[in-house]
Amino acid sequence: MTSAALEIPRVDLTAQWESLRPELDLAIERVLANGHYILGPEVEAFEAEFAAYCGAASCVATGSGTDALRLALIAYGIGPGDEVVTVSQTAVPTVAAVRSAGATPVLVDVDPYTYTMDPDRAASAVRTATRALLPVHLYGQCADMDPLRRLAERHGLRLVEDACQAHGATCRGVRAGSIGDAGCFSFYPTKNLGAYGDGGAVVTDDERLAERVRTLRNHGLTHDYVHESAAGNSRLDELQAAILRVKLAHLDDWNERRRVLAAAYAELLRDLPLALPRVADWGEHVFHLYVIRSPQRDELLSHLRENGVGAGIHYPIPAHRQPAFSDLPSGSSLAETDRATAELLSLPMYPELREDDLAHVAELIRAFFGS
Numbered sequence: 001m002t003s004a005a006l007e008i009p010r011v012d013l014t015a016q017w018e019s020l021r022p023e024l025d026l027a028i029e030r031v032l033a034n035g036h037y038i039l040g041p042e043v044e045a046f047e048a049e050f051a052a053y054c055g056a057a058s059c060v061a062t063g064s065g066t067d068a069l070r071l072a073l074i075a076y077g078i079g080p081g082d083e084v085v086t087v088s089q090t091a092v093p094t095v096a097a098v099r100s101a102g103a104t105p106v107l108v109d110v111d112p113y114t115y116t117m118d119p120d121r122a123a124s125a126v127r128t129a130t131r132a133l134l135p136v137h138l139y140g141q142c143a144d145m146d147p148l149r150r151l152a153e154r155h156g157l158r159l160v161e162d163a164c165q166a167h168g169a170t171c172r173g174v175r176a177g178s179i180g181d182a183g184c185f186s187f188y189p190t191k192n193l194g195a196y197g198d199g200g201a202v203v204t205d206d207e208r209l210a211e212r213v214r215t216l217r218n219h220g221l222t223h224d225y226v227h228e229s230a231a232g233n234s235r236l237d238e239l240q241a242a243i244l245r246v247k248l249a250h251l252d253d254w255n256e257r258r259r260v261l262a263a264a265y266a267e268l269l270r271d272l273p274l275a276l277p278r279v280a281d282w283g284e285h286v287f288h289l290y291v292i293r294s295p296q297r298d299e300l301l302s303h304l305r306e307n308g309v310g311a312g313i314h315y316p317i318p319a320h321r322q323p324a325f326s327d328l329p330s331g332s333s334l335a336e337t338d339r340a341t342a343e344l345l346s347l348p349m350y351p352e353l354r355e356d357d358l359a360h361v362a363e364l365i366r367a368f369f370g371s
Contacts, residue, residue, distance in 0.1 A: 007310070008309045009348060010311060010312050010347075010348050011349070012350055012353075020250070024246055027242040027246050028242060028243070038237060041238075042238040042241035042242040042245065043238060045241070046245050046248070047060065047061055049248055050185075050244075051203055054176070054177040054183065055175050056178040056183070058210035060213040061200070061235070062236060063199065064198045064234065065187070065188065066200070068186070068202045069093070069094065069097035069160070069184045070097040070100050071213045071234065072182045072204075073103060075216060076132065076160075076182075078131045080102040081129065082102075082103040083103065083106045083130045084098045084106065084131060084133075084134050085108055085130060085132070085133050086098060086108070086136065087136050087319075087337070088107040088319040088337045089115055089337040089340060091164070092322060094162050098134065103132075105328055106127075106130070106330070109121045109334050109336045110138075114138075114141055114144070115340055115344075116135060116141065116143035117135040117143045118332075122135075123151050126331075130157060132158040132159070133158070133159050133180075135159075135162065136164075136165075137165060137176050138165060140165055140166055140285050140286040140288035142169050142171035142179070143161075143171075144280065144282055145180065149179070152180075152181075158181050159179075159180035160180055160184065161179060162184055163177045164186035164188075165191065167251060167286065168286050169285060169286045171283040178205070182204040183202070184201070184202055186199070187200060187240070192258070195236075195243055199236045199241075201236070215228065215231065216229070216231040217233070217234040218231070218233065254351040258286060258349060261290070261349060261355075262277065262287045262349075268358075272371060274294050275343075276293075277292070290346065290347045291314065291345065291346050293343045297342065297344065300345060300368055303364065304361070309364060312345075313344065313346065320334055320337070321338075
């Protein structure tokens with residue numbers, strides 16, 4: 001028997017807000033009482049705290065994760081005539097950020113188990129015009145960064161991490177964002193560390209890069225009313241910074257809870273005809289999403305939604321099949337990306353998810369397969 005009235009969302013942001021409400025109220029009140037709303041003490045404090053969390057020397061907060069990627073590339077002088085090797089299996093903003101910096105994204109295929117950049121495919125895509133590698137730490141797991149770092153060093157390339165889904169994840173003991181030359185984060189509300197609006201950050205040990213991004217995010221301003229470039233506006237506001245400071249203190253606990261929930265899913269679904277998330281031996285997963293794989297994905301998705309479960313697809317249309325990017329060159333076959341995007345399904349995953357709700361989701365999946 002199914003329970004159509006039961007509603008289990010893919011993510012429940014209200015539950016998190018309720019658990020943090022007293023802390024968040026105090027933080028918001030602090031900003032309002034201070035009266036400083038743009039590039040003030042909350043942003044400065046958050047930047048220091050998040051840099052320390054990531055193990056990086058500097059953090060520059062931006063208006064979005066997309067802008068973090070775009071500004072990091074521009075700050076490295078990457079633009080028209082340059083190529084950036086990245087993946088097609090990602091959220092569209094990864095590829096859009098490269099193009100908006102003026103560079104050309106060159107798309108390569110992913111590892112069939114982690115869905116992150118295949119280092120061999122990346123190596124085959126490097127050409128004279130290549131200036132950077134842009135691996136994506138997808139679904140909460142880092143790409144295999146050691147071979148990508150060696151590839152970057154061999155060819156004199158910048159290694160920029162898209163860590164927008166990997167707050168707190170590690171690769172061989174090093175936290176996402178501090179593995180490459182720069183790491184870029186999104187604080188979109190559904191992220192493991194999410195604001196109540198848009199936000200992003202660039203973290204780096206390269207202080208020259210950090211200073212350049214600080215200038216670019218604020219109209220190219222270097223001194224009072226002195227603008228060295230015609231840059232735009234991409235500033236994290238004080239209210240969002242204060243909210244993120246509250247949440248950052250809970251991030252490790254939330255990530256551990258996600259791992260507990262992922263282990264529960266794995267146990268309940270282990271004998272079904274599904275491909276479950278594979279945790280690579282090179283790092284610690286933070287399960288931004290819990291993504292399973294099935295050739296019957298669309299039918300399973302309909303079954304779950306008909307029974308009140310907010311499952312979803314990340315991402316149904318890869319970048320190389322998007323109308324906006326149909327003209328992009330590919331640096332390798334993208335067959336694995338096409339296969340994966342036709343079969344991947346995201347189950348409910350958030351720290352406040354109850355075990356009995358998770359068990360109900362698993363029961364529905366078992367029923368679908370007649371188990």
